[in-house]
Amino acid sequence: MLKPNITPDSKMAELQEKLKKMSPEELREFQKKQCVFCQIISGKIPSKKVYEDAVSFSVLDINPANLGHMLLMPKEHYSIMPQVPDADLKHLFKVAKSLSSIALKGLKAEGTSIFIANGAAAGQRATHFMVHIIPRTQDDHVPLSIPQKNVQKESLEKIRIQLSKKVEELLGPGYTEFDTKSVQERAQAKPESNRFEQPILEAEYTEPKAEPKQQKEQPKTELKKGHLKSPRKKESKEFKKGEPRKETTGESSLDEIARVLGGN
Amino acid sequence: MGCVYCELRDGQRGIKKVYKDESTFAVLHPNPAVPGHVVVMPKEHVTILEQLSDFEVEQLFTTTNALSKLLFEALPIQGTNIIIQNGSTAGQEIPHVAVHLIPRFEGDGLSFEWEPKKYSDQEMSTVEVLFRELAKQLTFDHGTKKEVRLEPKKEVLKEEPGAENVMLRHLNRIP
Numbered sequence: 001m002l003k004p005n006i007t008p009d010s011k012m013a014e015l016q017e018k019l020k021k022m023s024p025e026e027l028r029e030f031q032k033k034q035c036v037f038c039q040i041i042s043g044k045i046p047s048k049k050v051y052e053d054a055v056s057f058s059v060l061d062i063n064p065a066n067l068g069h070m071l072l073m074p075k076e077h078y079s080i081m082p083q084v085p086d087a088d089l090k091h092l093f094k095v096a097k098s099l100s101s102i103a104l105k106g107l108k109a110e111g112t113s114i115f116i117a118n119g120a121a122a123g124q125r126a127t128h129f130m131v132h133i134i135p136r137t138q139d140d141h142v143p144l145s146i147p148q149k150n151v152q153k154e155s156l157e158k159i160r161i162q163l164s165k166k167v168e169e170l171l172g173p174g175y176t177e178f179d180t181k182s183v184q185e186r187a188q189a190k191p192e193s194n195r196f197e198q199p200i201l202e203a204e205y206t207e208p209k210a211e212p213k214q215q216k217e218q219p220k221t222e223l224k225k226g227h228l229k230s231p232r233k234k235e236s237k238e239f240k241k242g243e244p245r246k247e248t249t250g251e252s253s254l255d256e257i258a259r260v261l262g263g264n
Numbered sequence: 265m266g267c268v269y270c271e272l273r274d275g276q277r278g279i280k281k282v283y284k285d286e287s288t289f290a291v292l293h294p295n296p297a298v299p300g301h302v303v304v305m306p307k308e309h310v311t312i313l314e315q316l317s318d319f320e321v322e323q324l325f326t327t328t329n330a331l332s333k334l335l336f337e338a339l340p341i342q343g344t345n346i347i348i349q350n351g352s353t354a355g356q357e358i359p360h361v362a363v364h365l366i367p368r369f370e371g372d373g374l375s376f377e378w379e380p381k382k383y384s385d386q387e388m389s390t391v392e393v394l395f396r397e398l399a400k401q402l403t404f405d406h407g408t409k410k411e412v413r414l415e416p417k418k419e420v421l422k423e424e425p426g427a428e429n430v431m432l433r434h435l436n437r438i439p
């Protein structure tokens with residue numbers, strides 16, 4: 001992997017100031033210019049190319065975990081998976097499946113590991129989103145086994161409710177097993193009860209069991225466009241009226257940039 | 265012999281799903297690598313990725329991506345790892361395709377970093393040529409089946425303020 005030169009503090013501050021002023025589009029353009037993999041894709045840096053089509057590009061990793069380790073990326077510069085448009089992502093994983101079978105056939109590998117790191121905390125080094133396809137053999141010492149830990153059922157249940165709540169919020173009750181009992185209870189509860197006593201913003205953050213979303217009850221089975229959209233818009237209005245929206249992790253602050261830069 | 269994941273799919277193990285649709289479903293791993301470790305699976309019982317049709321692969325990763333966005337919003341995480349163990353040699357324990365979606369944050373004690381191995385130029389070039397030849401035969405089914413997923417999904421995800429922030433944050437990284 002490429003290691004950037006250490007930039008002097010003054011330069012760093014200047015750079016951070018510049019980064020801060022950039023719009024998301026400019027930032028992406030800036031990141032793209034710096035990106036080694038964009039240069040590999042455009043052919044400015046030579047590589048061991050395995051596959052290319054309109055959307056995707058695959059090369060052999062020059063620092064492979066095993067012989068035949070491939071990197072598969074979208075040609076367009078995206079830094080993490082959530083940024084990649086669904087259509088491109090679908091295509092990318094069809095290619096990933098095919099490249100994996102090429103590794104199995106071509107090298108007579110006994111298996112493949114498909115690995116993605118999104119974000120520096122996940123071990124991502126380059127800022128270009130990529131899928132690692134690693135041919136595996138017995139005792140090859142590639143540390144991609146997933147540890148299994150014992151956790152308390154209660155904490156697991158708490159996360160499950162949190163996630164299911166998000167899924168239900170976005171897609172409606174049909175997509176999750178949120179809590180059948182509470183869904184029924186909420187359906188039976190009088191609609192409109194304390195809907196106006198409780199600000200929507202606050203209702204959003206009450207405990208999951210507290211039935212905050214009475215307005216969503218009636219259309220339980222069928223998911224319709226309108227039903228999903230209208231309550232969400234209300235919420236965002238509430239956000240603007242009240243205090244400025246808190247950024248949960250404080251991203252895009254100067255500190256964050258400094259931390260990220262330092263970490264590279 | 266019953267498959268654990270098929271039993272999960274059929275609700276036989278008392279573990280509630282966090283997501284389900286016509287072709288995929290997801291649960292929280294009961295013995296997670298970190299809290300919030302999600303396993304996404306196709307409903308159909310197949311052992312390795314290669315046995316899924318292109319369409320099923322699309323569905324599986326659309327779900328995975330949607331859930332990874334949700335994880336960023338629902339939990340205070342800084343990254344995700346996505347791992348598919350394709351075959352027992354790759355660490356697969358249950359013979360049912362599964363995508364592990366693992367939330368990451370600094371100091372979580374996890375590491376999947378490998379030590380690069382050295383191969384001669386000749387070895388690398390041989391593999392390159394071999395793979396490229398095999399890859400020439402690839403064709404993709406561009407989806408003759410109709411999309412099962414409902415429309416609001418994408419739109420709503422785009423509107424999410426959290427998702428926007430995650431993207432912004434990652435734009436701030438420079439190589």
